[in-house]
Amino acid sequence: MIGTASRTGTTLAVYFAMRFVWAILGLFLLTTALIFLFDLLELLRRTSGEAGAGLFRVALISLLRVPQLMEQVLPFAVLFGAIAGFLGLSRKLELVVARAAGVSVWQFIAPALIVGITIGLLAVTLYNPLAVVLRDQSDRVAAGLFGREQNFLLQTTGEIWLRQDGADGESVLHAKQILDGGERLFGVTLFTFDRQGSFTRRIEATEARLADRAWQLDDATIYTTTGDPEHRDTLAVSTYLTPAEVRESIAAPESIGFWDLPRVIELSRRAGLPAYRYSLQYQTLLARPVLLAAMVLIAACVSLRVSRMGGLGGLILGGILAGFVLYVLSELGKDLGGAGIVPPFLAAWAPGVFGVLMGITILLHLEDG
Template sequence: MLPNIIFRYFARRFFWTILTIFLGTFLLILLVDFVELFRRGSDKENADLLSLFLMSLFRVPELNERILPFAALFGSIIAFLNLSRRLELVIVRASGMSAWQFVSPALFVALALGILASTVYNPAASLLKEKSLELDAKIFGSDFTSSGQQTSQGWVQQKGKDGDSILKAKTSFDNGRQLGGVTVFSYDANGKFVERIDARSAKLEEGYWHLNDVLVSSAKSPPRHYNTYLVSTHLTPEEANETMANPDSVPFWDLPGIIEQAKRAGLPANKYRLRFQTLLARPMLLAAMVLIAATVSLKIFRFGNVGKMILSGIIAGFVLYVVTEFAKDLGNTGLVNPILSAWLPAIVASLIGFSILLYQEDG
C-alpha cells in the first residue's frame, strides 16, 4: 500500500511540474505572438482586439508543441531537485526504496504525456491552427505569406495543358492546396520560356492553379497586373499534398490516410511516414528526457555541484534534440529509413540514460 501512495505522490509532483513549465511557455509565447499580431493589425479595419487574441490563441498550441521535450527535461530536473531539497528522496531511500522505484513515476508520467500529446494534443493543435489561418485570411486578406505553414519543398516542376512550369511558394495552407508568396516560371510546349508570374496567393482547382493579385513579367511586354490568373497543371490534390504541404501541419490521425493515398498514387511520402513515426516515438523521447534528468539530479543531495550537474543535463537534452532534428532531416530526404530516423535517437538516449543511472545507483 505504501509504495502505491508514494508512486502516486511522486507522479503528481512530476506531472504538475512539467505542466507548469509547459503552460508557462505557452503564456509567454502567447504574449509575444499577440503583441506581434497587434502590431501587424494596427492599420487593418477589421482587426479588432478579440479577433487578434483568438488568432494568436489558436496558433500558439502548434508552436508550443515543440517545447514539450524541454518541458519534460526541465520539469523532471526541477521535480528531482525539489524532492532532494526537501529530503523526501532521503526518506524514501531510508525506507528501503531503490532509485528505480521513485524514477518510475516520472517515466510513467512522461509516457502518458507523450501518448496524450500525440493522440489528443496534436490533432487539437492542428485544428486550431487551421482556424487561426481562417481568421488570418479574414483580417489580413488572402495573403498566407506570413501566416501559413512553411512549404516542405523548393521548386516544383509541373506539367499542364499550356506547357510545363516551375512553381515555388513560401507557405502552404489546406494541405498544399492553397499557397502564399507564389512564383511561377512558365514555358511553352517547346520548352521555351514564356513569362514569370508572381502572385500573392494560389488555390489548386481541377486542372489549374487559381492565382490572386498577380504580376506577370515577360521579355516581350512590360509587367502587367491581374486580379486573378490561371496556370494549368496536372497536379492532383494528393500530389500537391506530397510536394507542397508541410507534414507538421497534418493531424496525427490523418497521417495514415495520407500515407496510403500517396502510396496508391506512387509517391514516396517519406516526410509523412517520418512525421507519423516521430509522433509514435514521442513517448519514448520524453522518457529519455526524464532519464537524462535523473542521471544529473539524483546524486545532488549527496555530492553537491548542483550548477554543473544541471548544466550538463540541459546540454545533454539539447544535444538529444539536435540529433533528433538531424535524423529527421535525413529521413525527410530518404537517405535513412523514416522508422529508423524517428526511433533511433530516442532509443539510444534512453539506453544511455538507463546505463548511466544503473551505474550510479547499482555500481
C-alpha cells in the first residue's frame, strides 16, 4: 500500500510538472516569436536605405539577437506560465480532486517549484552562454551596418566615448559599434592632442583593433587644421589601455557568458579595476533559480486565491503587479550593486529571496490561516 501510494504520488507530481513545463515553454516560445517579429520590423526600419541591409541579413541579425533579449523575459514567462498552469489545473477541477485525496498545497506546488528551479539552472549554465555566443555572431553579421542613429548592440547604451592616453599624447575616441568585448570598434572617430593639450588632428576610420599599445585603424582619413585630408589604408594610434581596461570601460557584463565571468572578474581585479558590474552580473545569474522559484510561489498565491474567490481580471492584475514589484527590486538592486553602493551579492540575491519569503508567507496565511 505504501509503495502504491508512493508511485501514485510520483505519477501525480510528474503529471503536474509536465503541465507547468508545457505552459511555461508555450508562453516563452510565443513571446519569442512576437519579440522576433517586432525586433525585425524595427531593424528593417532603421536599416532602410543602408547599403547591404538585405532582408535575409537583417532577419539573421534579429534571429541571433532574440535569445539574449529573451533572458530579460524569462522570469515573466515563468510567472505567467505558472499562473496558466495553476489556472488550467483549477478549471479542470484537478486541484480539487488532489485536495480531496489528501494532497496538500505544498505537494502540488513542489513540482512547479522544481520546474522553475530547473529552468533557472539550465538558463544560467546552458542558455546564457549560448545566448552570448549567438549575440556575438549577430554583432559580427551586423558589423559595419550602421547609420547616424543606429546601434545594434546591447553592450552599450548609445554611442561610445572613451578618453585615453598614449605615447603620442591624449586622445578622445568615439565609436558606433563594438565587438570582442571592446577590442574591435566600428565607425571610429579619434580626436588627438599633443602633450600640451592642443588639438592636433581628427581621424575617421571604418574599423579599429586594439593591438600592443596601439589602436590599428583601417581605412583612415586624417583631418588637420593646416592641410588637406589625408587617407591611409592603415594607421596606428598609441594607447596605454590594456584589453582588461577597455573591457571594463566599454563592454557590458551581459556580453560575457556565465562561465567566463569569473575569469573576467579576476582579470579586472588584477588590473586594479573595479569589478562591481561583472560581480553583479555573476551573482545575478547565480540567483536566477531563486528568482524563478519566487515567481512560481507568487503565481501559486495569485492563482489559488482566484480559484477560490473568482475573477480572472484580478488574477492577471495580481500577477502583473507581483512581477512588476520584483522587476523594480531587481533593477534597483542592479543600479545600487553596479555602482558599488551595496555588495553585488546582496543586490543580486535580495529580490529573489524577498519574493520567496513573500510567497511562502502568503501561502501559509491562505492555507494554514
